Every structure is written in C-alpha cells, then in structure tokens.
Amino acid sequence: MPATDAAPIAGFAETVVRWQRTSGRHGLPWQGTCDPYRIWLSEIMLQQTQVATVVDYYQRFLARFPDLRALAQASQDEVMPYWAGLGYYARARNLHRCAREICERLDGEFPRRAEDIAQLPGIGRSTAAAIAAFAYGERAPIMDGNVKRVFTRYFGIYGNPAARAVEQQLWHTAQAAIDAADAGLDMGAYTQGLMDLGAGCCTRGVPACAQCPLAAGCYARLNSRQHELPAPKPRKQAGERQCAMLVLEQDGRVLLEQRPSRGIWGGLWCLPQYEDAQAMRAACGSRGIDCGPAQRMVPFSHTFTHFKLHIEPWLLRGTAPGLQEPAPGQAWVPVGELAGAALPAPVKKLLGGLYPADSLI
Numbered sequence: 419m420p421a422t423d424a425a426p427i428a429g430f431a432e433t434v435v436r437w438q439r440t441s442g443r444h445g446l447p448w449q450g451t452c453d454p455y456r457i458w459l460s461e462i463m464l465q466q467t468q469v470a471t472v473v474d475y476y477q478r479f480l481a482r483f484p485d486l487r488a489l490a491q492a493s494q495d496e497v498m499p500y501w502a503g504l505g506y507y508a509r510a511r512n513l514h515r516c517a518r519e520i521c522e523r524l525d526g527e528f529p530r531r532a533e534d535i536a537q538l539p540g541i542g543r544s545t546a547a548a549i550a551a552f553a554y555g556e557r558a559p560i561m562d563g564n565v566k567r568v569f570t571r572y573f574g575i576y577g578n579p580a581a582r583a584v585e586q587q588l589w590h591t592a593q594a595a596i597d598a599a600d601a602g603l604d605m606g607a608y609t610q611g612l613m614d615l616g617a618g619c620c621t622r623g624v625p626a627c628a629q630c631p632l633a634a635g636c637y638a639r640l641n642s643r644q645h646e647l648p649a650p651k652p653r654k655q656a657g658e659r660q661c662a663m664l665v666l667e668q669d670g671r672v673l674l675e676q677r678p679s680r681g682i683w684g685g686l687w688c689l690p691q692y693e694d695a696q697a698m699r700a701a702c703g704s705r706g707i708d709c710g711p712a713q714r715m716v717p718f719s720h721t722f723t724h725f726k727l728h729i730e731p732w733l734l735r736g737t738a739p740g741l742q743e744p745a746p747g748q749a750w751v752p753v754g755e756l757a758g759a760a761l762p763a764p765v766k767k768l769l770g771g772l773y774p775a776d777s778l779i
C-alpha cells in the first residue's frame with residue numbers, strides 16, 4: 419500500500435488545538451506552568467509510564483526536590499527512592515546528572531531552545547521539543563510513540579516507524595504541520611492535544627475515530643486502514659532469564675546490596691541475586707553461611723522490555739554469622755526502614771509479602 423499525501427495538512431494543527439481546548443486533558447499537576455524544571459520532570463516521568471501512575475510520583479518528587487538546585491544538591495542515593503517503582507531507572511540517573519550539569523555549566527539556567535535542550539543528558543529530540551513548546555512556546559514538533567501513531571494513520575505513512583527513513587518522514591511531516599499553521603498557533607495546546615489524541619482517541623488496537631477531530635481528513639479512517647498503521651516492528655524474540663534471590667534476615671534487619679549504576683535496576687537496592695539456587699549456596703558457603711535451612715518461596719516473574727526474569731526467592735532467617743559485616747555495596751537495613759530504600763518493584767513486592775504492609779510503600 420503506497421503512502422499518500424492526500425490527507426490535508428492545512429488546518430491540521432488548528433483542529434488539534436480547538437479539540438484540545440474542549441476535549442483534551444486539563445488539570446494535570448504539571449499543566450498550567452511554564453517552569454521548565456517541572457515540565458521536564460513530568461516529561462521524563464511520562465516516558466513509558468501512564469499518567470495515572472505518574473501523578474503521585476511527580477508530586478512526591480517535587481515536594482522533596484522543588485527546583486533544579488535542590489535536585490542538583492542531592493546525592494543520587496537520595497533521589498532514587500523517589501523513583502523506585504517507576505522503572506527505567508536510567509531516567510532518574512540522567513535527570514540528576516542533567517540537573518548538576520545545568521547548575522555547573524549553565525549557572526542554573528534551563529536552556530530555552532529545543533536544539534540546546536536536546537544536548538542535555540537523557541533528553542531526546544521529542545522531549546526537548548515538548549519542554550520548549552510548553553515552557554517557551556517554541557514551534558518545535560514532537561514525535562513520541564503516541565504521536566507517531568496519529569501521524570502514520572492520518573497521513574498514511576507506511577513502513578516501520580523506528581526505521582530511519584520513516585522516522586525522518588515523520589519528523590518532516592510534523593514540522594510541515596506546524597509550518598502550515600497560523601503564526602499565533604498555541605504550541606502548548608497543540609503539543610498537549612497531540613499527546614491527548616494519541617493517548618485517548620487514536621489508541622492502539624481499535625481507535626475511537628467517531629470522537630476524533632481529525633476523522634474527516636484521516637487517511638486510515640477514509641481507507642479503513644487503522645489496523646495496519648502504524649506498521650508493526652519486525653518481531654524480536656523476547657528473552658527469558660532466571661535468577662535466585664535471597665532474603666537474608668537477622669536481628670530484624672534484611673541484607674540488601676546496591677546494583678551497579680549501569681544495567682537493570684541501576685543504582686537501586688536489591689536482595690543478593692544469584693544465577694540459581696546452586697550458585698546461591700556456593701556463594702553463601704564461601705562466606706560461612708549455611709543455606710541448608712533456607713526456605714524456598716513461591717517463584718514469580720518480572721517482565722522487562724526485552725526479556726522476562728523468572729525469580730526464585732529464598733528466605734533464610736537468623737543464621738548468618740558470617741555476614742555481620744556486610745561486604746562493600748551491601749547493607750543491613752532494618753525491616754522498619756525498608757519503605758525508605760530505593761527498591762525495584764519486584765523486590766518491593768517480595769518483601770511486602772513478608773513484612774507488615776506499612777513498612778513498605
């Protein structure tokens with residue numbers, strides 16, 4: 419099926435703005451501000467995460483780190499508990515690095531142009547454009563996953579949207595849609611409108627075309643092609659991995675160890691993790707810990723973007739004299755303080771099943 423340029427581009431942006439004002443999302447905690455710090459924080463949290471999940475995290479984070487300087491002055495260990503459970507932890511590490519860089523290199527002034535914002539750590543072209551549009555009204559196009567769906571369907575753009583040539587076509591079309599709009603285009607409402615359309619109307623699966631303000635000119639609707647756009651990515655076989663995790667409890671404390679800053683759960687506190695139960699017994703034995711009395715708990719799985727991790731948890735209580743002194747990177751954490759530790763979601767879930775609910779968030 420060839421791509422088509424039949425869908426009208428004139429009036430596209432104005433239609434989105436009109437619809438956003440009457441039917442888009444309003445009253446979200448990060449709306450109604452021009453503070454680039456707050457906008458940036460919300461944009462990073464909203465990557466790969468639903469609005470409903472982000473609201474509480476956003477408010478808690480801002481209560482603790484109300485501005486760029488407060489974030490830059492904190493240590494990474496202070497920041498991570500406010501991200502624990504949101505996933506994609508590189509986002510939090512980059513956020514922190516970025517705050518420091520702005521304070522050190524730019525004297526605390528957030529850059530104003532999308533092009534400059536995109537040079538900062540962890541901020542891609544689309545996020546940079548969203549910040550510049552919301553904070554400064556710059557006529558910079560966004561192109562996240564939701565917006566790609568709207569554009570591929572409305573303009574009839576075929577091919578894998580992650581492929582370079584198709585992505586370039588999408589960016590080019592997004593810029594053309596802005597260039598075709600009035601000089602007074604409300605970039606905040608337009609950008610928000612595209613996000614709202616992708617999240618609530620032009621959804622995956624069966625889109626709500628009957629409610630869509632773009633329906634009259636939409637290629638996919640007019641040609642009944644919604645199901646084949648955007649074109650699916652070539653399938654990758656999702657990997658499967660397994661591990662054993664040990665809950666080592668002694669004197670009302672649990673042994674945790676900090677993950678390296680790169681890789682899954684980077685910088686978060688985890689339970690000691692091993693390839694399997696045999697590796698766990700060998701590693702514990704080498705430190706004088708007898709895993710014989712350890713109890714096997716109910717196994718469970720956690721799904722990452724590229725693989726599924728099957729976790730076999732073990733519980734060992736009060737028989738770890740060899741571990742009075744934790745190794746570097748490990749710490750005994752009192753059960754009552756686990757709620758304040760930056761734990762990944764599956765570890766939190768596991769410990770939440772063992773200890774009173776109010777000791778964990």
Ligand code: SF4
Pocket residue numbers: 568571572619620621625626627630631632633634636637638639644
């Ligand atoms: S008419 Fe349907 S397919 Fe086209 S942009 Fe709107 S919701 Fe998406």
